[in-house]
Amino acid sequence: MRQRNLKGWLYLLPALLFLGVFMVYPLIDVMVYSVEEGYNSASQTYFGVGLYNFSYVLHDPYFLQAVKNTLLLVIITVPLSTALALLISVQLSSITKLKELYQTIFFLPYVTNTLAVGLVFMILFKKTPYSDGMINALIHLFGGESVDFIDGPYWAKMLVMCLYTIWVVMPFKILILTSALASVNPDYYKVARVDATPKWRIFTKITLPMISPMIFYLVITGFIGAFKAYSDEVALFGTNLNAAGMNTIVGYVYDMLYGDSGGYPSYASAAALILFAIVLTITVINLLVSRRHVTYS
Amino acid sequence: MENSQKSKLGKAVTIVLLTLWALIVLFPFYWMILTSVKSYSAYNSEYIPAFYTLQPTLQNYVDAFSAVPLGRYFLNTLIYTGITTLLMLVVVVLSAYAFARLNFAGRKTLFTLFLSLMMIPNELVVITNYVTMTNLRLRNTFAGLILPSVASIFYIYLLKENFEQVPEELYKAAKVDGTTDLKYLLKVMMPICQPTIVTIAILKIIECWNAYVWPRLITDNQAYFLVSNGIQEIRENGFGRENIPAMMAAVVVISLPLMVLFLVFHKKIMEGVSRGGTKG
Amino acid sequence: MQITLEHLTKAFPSRNRKEKAEVIAVNDFTYEIPDGTLTGLLGPSGCGKSTTLNLICGLETPTSGKIYFGTDDVTHLPPEARGVGIVFQNYALYPHLTVLENILFPLQNLRGQEKLPKNVMLDKAKEAAGLVQIEQLLDRRPKELSGGQQQRVAIARALVKRPRVLLLDEPLSNLDARLRLQTREEIRRIQRETGITTVFVTHDQEEAMSISDQIVVMKDGVVQQIGQPQRVYDDPVNLFVTKFLGTPPVNVFEGEIRSGQLYLGQDAVLPFAAPDKNVYVGIRPEGFVPSETGKLACAVQAVEVMGRDTSVVCTHPAAQARIRAIISAENVIQGNTVRFDLKPYKVHVFDRDSEVRIYGN
Numbered sequence: 001m002r003q004r005n006l007k008g009w010l011y012l013l014p015a016l017l018f019l020g021v022f023m024v025y026p027l028i029d030v031m032v033y034s035v036e037e038g039y040n041s042a043s044q045t046y047f048g049v050g051l052y053n054f055s056y057v058l059h060d061p062y063f064l065q066a067v068k069n070t071l072l073l074v075i076i077t078v079p080l081s082t083a084l085a086l087l088i089s090v091q092l093s094s095i096t097k098l099k100e101l102y103q104t105i106f107f108l109p110y111v112t113n114t115l116a117v118g119l120v121f122m123i124l125f126k127k128t129p130y131s132d133g134m135i136n137a138l139i140h141l142f143g144g145e146s147v148d149f150i151d152g153p154y155w156a157k158m159l160v161m162c163l164y165t166i167w168v169v170m171p172f173k174i175l176i177l178t179s180a181l182a183s184v185n186p187d188y189y190k191v192a193r194v195d196a197t198p199k200w201r202i203f204t205k206i207t208l209p210m211i212s213p214m215i216f217y218l219v220i221t222g223f224i225g226a227f228k229a230y231s232d233e234v235a236l237f238g239t240n241l242n243a244a245g246m247n248t249i250v251g252y253v254y255d256m257l258y259g260d261s262g263g264y265p266s267y268a269s270a271a272a273l274i275l276f277a278i279v280l281t282i283t284v285i286n287l288l289v290s291r292r293h294v295t296y297s
Numbered sequence: 298m299e300n301s302q303k304s305k306l307g308k309a310v311t312i313v314l315l316t317l318w319a320l321i322v323l324f325p326f327y328w329m330i331l332t333s334v335k336s337y338s339a340y341n342s343e344y345i346p347a348f349y350t351l352q353p354t355l356q357n358y359v360d361a362f363s364a365v366p367l368g369r370y371f372l373n374t375l376i377y378t379g380i381t382t383l384l385m386l387v388v389v390v391l392s393a394y395a396f397a398r399l400n401f402a403g404r405k406t407l408f409t410l411f412l413s414l415m416m417i418p419n420e421l422v423v424i425t426n427y428v429t430m431t432n433l434r435l436r437n438t439f440a441g442l443i444l445p446s447v448a449s450i451f452y453i454y455l456l457k458e459n460f461e462q463v464p465e466e467l468y469k470a471a472k473v474d475g476t477t478d479l480k481y482l483l484k485v486m487m488p489i490c491q492p493t494i495v496t497i498a499i500l501k502i503i504e505c506w507n508a509y510v511w512p513r514l515i516t517d518n519q520a521y522f523l524v525s526n527g528i529q530e531i532r533e534n535g536f537g538r539e540n541i542p543a544m545m546a547a548v549v550v551i552s553l554p555l556m557v558l559f560l561v562f563h564k565k566i567m568e569g570v571s572r573g574g575t576k577g
Numbered sequence: 578m579q580i581t582l583e584h585l586t587k588a589f590p591s592r593n594r595k596e597k598a599e600v601i602a603v604n605d606f607t608y609e610i611p612d613g614t615l616t617g618l619l620g621p622s623g624c625g626k627s628t629t630l631n632l633i634c635g636l637e638t639p640t641s642g643k644i645y646f647g648t649d650d651v652t653h654l655p656p657e658a659r660g661v662g663i664v665f666q667n668y669a670l671y672p673h674l675t676v677l678e679n680i681l682f683p684l685q686n687l688r689g690q691e692k693l694p695k696n697v698m699l700d701k702a703k704e705a706a707g708l709v710q711i712e713q714l715l716d717r718r719p720k721e722l723s724g725g726q727q728q729r730v731a732i733a734r735a736l737v738k739r740p741r742v743l744l745l746d747e748p749l750s751n752l753d754a755r756l757r758l759q760t761r762e763e764i765r766r767i768q769r770e771t772g773i774t775t776v777f778v779t780h781d782q783e784e785a786m787s788i789s790d791q792i793v794v795m796k797d798g799v800v801q802q803i804g805q806p807q808r809v810y811d812d813p814v815n816l817f818v819t820k821f822l823g824t825p826p827v828n829v830f831e832g833e834i835r836s837g838q839l840y841l842g843q844d845a846v847l848p849f850a851a852p853d854k855n856v857y858v859g860i861r862p863e864g865f866v867p868s869e870t871g872k873l874a875c876a877v878q879a880v881e882v883m884g885r886d887t888s889v890v891c892t893h894p895a896a897q898a899r900i901r902a903i904i905s906a907e908n909v910i911q912g913n914t915v916r917f918d919l920k921p922y923k924v925h926v927f928d929r930d931s932e933v934r935i936y937g938n
Contacts, residue, residue: 008401
C-alpha cells in the first residue's frame, strides 16, 4: 500500500511541481503583494501593510478609464454576440446541404492569431492622411462622414473594439450552440408539429428552454472572457493603451507590472484582485439567476 | 402552396444571412492576403483602397523576412510551441493516469483541489511569475517563456475522463500478466486514448502559437520574441517607415501555420473545442 | 374515424449515394381501418411499420397512394391539419414544463377563432389527466415520474385536443415487463373509453396480439396479413407470419407431401391431400399430444415443468431447430423417446420455395 501511494504521487510529481510553483505560490503571493504598501521592486522592501494599494488603484484615473472601457465592452458584446450566435446557429441548423462548409468557415477566427488579424481590422478601420481605409470608403459610398476609428473619437474606437471582440468570440459560441441545437431530440419537434405549434412558439417554448443550459454557459464564459479582454485591444490600438484611452482592467494590471509606467507589482496585484472580485461576483450572480431560470439541465 | 412559397422565402433568408456572416468572417483574411501582394507604392497611392490588384508582388514577403527578424520570431515560436506542448503532454498524461487508475491516499481531495485551481484566472498568477522569473534571471530565455505555460489542469481533467472510459478489466488483466504501470500506460492507455491526446496537443499548439501576454512580459530582447509580440513590434517600430503591405505579408506568414493545421484537423479541433475548450 | 389507406407507397432515396436505387419502406399498402378500433402494426425492425405510422400522422408524405380520414383526403395535409395525436417511444415530454403545462401545450397552440379561454383549457387538460388517472401528478416535472406515469402524461397530451386519430409509436418498449402488462390494458381501456381510432406500432407480437382489434403484419415494406389477432395466429398465410406470431415460437420442420401423406423425415404424421412436393411444416408448441401410438417420434432433451403446463424440449431429424412442445402437466414423460400425435389445425404447411401456405383438400 505504501508503495502504491508513492507511485501515485510520483506520477503526479511533475504536475504538482509546475502547479505549485506557477499557480499556488503566486496565488498566495499576489495577496501578499496587494497589501504591502510602498513595495520597491529594486530593493524588495516595503513600508507597511494595509489597503493603500487598493485605494491607490481605485483612485487612479487610468484604472477608472479601464474599468469603464471593460464594462462597456462586456455590456455591449456579451448580449450582442450571444444573440447573434444564436440567430446564426438556428439558421445553420435548419440547412443540410452546405452546413459543414459554413460551420468550418464560421469557426475560422478561433484558430487565428488575434494579434495578427487585429492588425487587419486596424488597417480596415484606420484613416490616415493618405488613405481613408476600407470602412471609411464604404461610409463615403453611403454618403457618410469618414471617421478615424483607431485614433479618432472615443465612441468610434469603442465601436471597433466591440466589433472586433464580437468577431473573435463568435466561433466558439456558434460551435457550442450548434451542437446544443443538434442534441435536442427530434421527437420534440415532431410532437410539436403534430400539435400545430407555431414556429415562434416552438422556438421560445421548446428550443430555448432545451438549450438554455448552454446559453447560460456561454453568457458566463462570455462575461469572464470579456472582462479579461486585453490582447485584442493591443492589436487595434497598440501597446500604449493608456495613451489611446482604450485600456482594459487586465491591460492596466500588465502596464502596472511592466511597460512604460511599470514596476509596481503591488498596484498590479491590487488591480488583479479587484478584477477577480468583480468577475467572481458577476459569475455568482449569473449562477443564481440561471438556477432560477434553467430548470432543465 | 402558399406555405411552400413562404418556406422557400425563409430558406433564401437563411442562406443570405449565413453567406453574409461567412463574408464578414472571410473578408479580413481576403484583405490581408490582398494587401500583402500590393506593392508599397501602389498601396500608398490608393486613397480609396482597391478591392483587387492587377500587379501582385511577392516583394513584401521578401521584406518581411529580410527587413525585420520575422524568421527569428517564427523559429522562436516553433521552439516554444514544440517544447511547451511536449512537456505539457508528459505532465498531463502522467497525472491523468494517476487520477484515473492509480489508487493512492488523498486522490479525491487532490483532484478536487486541482479542479478548484481551474477557476484561478491567469492575471492573478502572472504577476508573481513575472517577479519570480525576473529574480531567477530567466527573462529573455526559453526556460522563462516555457515553464509557466506548461501546466494545464483542464487538459488533465479532459484526459482523466477519457482514461476512465477504458474498461478497468483491461488494467486488471494487465496487472495479472505482470505488466508495469508505465508499460500499460504507454502500450495500452495512450494508444486507446490517442484521439483525445491528439486533440489536446492541437489545442495546446493553437494556444501557444497565439500566446501574447506572457511572452510580452518575459521578453524584451527581440531575439526571443514570439510571433505575437513580434508582429506588435513590427507594427510599432517595424520597417523604419509605415509599410502596411509588408506588415500584412508578415501577418499572412504568421497566420498560415494555424490555417493549415485547421484545414487538416478542422473536425478534430471543433470537436475538441466543443467538448469544453475555451480560448486561451 | 375510419382510416383508409389506398395503394400507399413510400420510397426513400438510397443512403448509398452512388447507387440510384431507392429503398421502398412501404409498398402498396391498401386497407381500411374501421372506426373506433385499435390496430397494431407489427413486424421486425425495418419492416416499414413506423414509416406507415408517420405517413398516417403526416410527418412523411407518401410517394404515391392516398390516405383518407373518413371521406377527407388528408394525403397532402401537414400533421397539424389532420387532427391526430401522437405518442413517441421516448414520450418526448418537455422536461422543463410540469405535467399540467405539458398537457396544456397543444391547447395553447390554438389561435384565432379556435382559441380557448383559460378555464376551458384547464378543464380539458384535467379531463384528459383524469382519463389516464394522473390527476395527482399535475405539478410534477417529467423527470420526477416513473416510466409508466410519463407515458400516461404523453397519452393525455395527445388526447387533450380530442384527435380524430391516436397514434402510438412503440408505446410499451421503454417500460419494464410488469409495467408493460399493466400499461397495455390501460391503453386498451383508454381507447375503449374514448372510442378514438387508434393505431400503434410494435415489434412485440405478444403486445400486439393481446390488445388489438386487428393486427397488420409487415415485412420489408409489404403487408403480409391483416386480421383479428386470433384469426391471424390460427390461419397464417405464410411461413413468415407463422414464425413471427406466438411464444414460444412455432417449430419448423422440413417435410414432404407424398401420396396424400405429410412426412416429417420417415414419419408419416398426417393425411394431407395435396400434390407431392417438398414443404416446410410449422407446428405450434401446443399442437403436440403425447401418445403411446403417436406418429412423430422425438428424442427428449429436457423436460421443464412450469406448473400448469410442461414444456418438452426434444429433437427430430427433420426439425430445423430444437423442438419445444407445450403439453398438459398431467402427462408424464419418461425415457429418452417421446411420441406425439399432432392436432391437425395446429399444423401449417408451406411451399418450400415461395413459403406460401398450402392447404390440404
